[in-house]
Amino acid sequence: MKYLTYLLFVSLSVSMACKSERIINEINLVMTEPPTSVATTPKITIKIGASTFTATLLDNPTANAFKALLPLTINMKELNNNEKFFDLPKSLPTNSSVPASIQSGDLMMYRANTLVLFYKGFTTAYSYTKIGKIDDVTGLTAALGAGDVKVSFEINPTE
Structure with missing residues (x-):
């Protein structure tokens, strides 16, 4: 049972870490690329x-x-x-x-x-x-x- 709990904990931790890294990457992408939806006024x-x-x-x-x-x-x-x-x-x-x-x-x-x-x-x-x-x-x-x-x-x- 301890082993199963440990596997579940590790699995959730890895999943959360991957999700956190993806969110951080998306935030960095938004912060570094110019917005595409802002209309220019020619x-x-x-x-x-x-x-x-x-x-x-x-x-x-x-x-x-x-x-x-x-x-x-x-x-x-x-x-x-x-x-x-x-x-x-x-x-x-x-x-x-x-x-x-x-x-x-x-x-x-x-x-x-x-x-x-x-x-x-x-x-x-x-x-x-x-x-x-x-x-x-x-x-x-x-x-x-x-x-x-x-x-x-x-x-x-x-x-």
């Missing part, structure tokens, strides 16, 4: 004349498809004294909804192929898919001006 550069703006893209299929088109230089048309738009040659995946409000610097898709850059905030009943937002909109309205404007989008060199 940046793009938007150039309008002599002005340069940095925008943060969202992590969604629309923003990813837009980023794949970059670099992109387009002539954006004026609309409603609050936005510039451009009809892309191809449709992007969208998941549109009516935003609570539009903010200056919002970069969105209207329908599946119309890129919109807003330079004034307002409320709307239209549906958009948000792509991203200009980080600092200081000077955006002046840079975009009153008419149509040439705008360049490129992946931020630090990305």
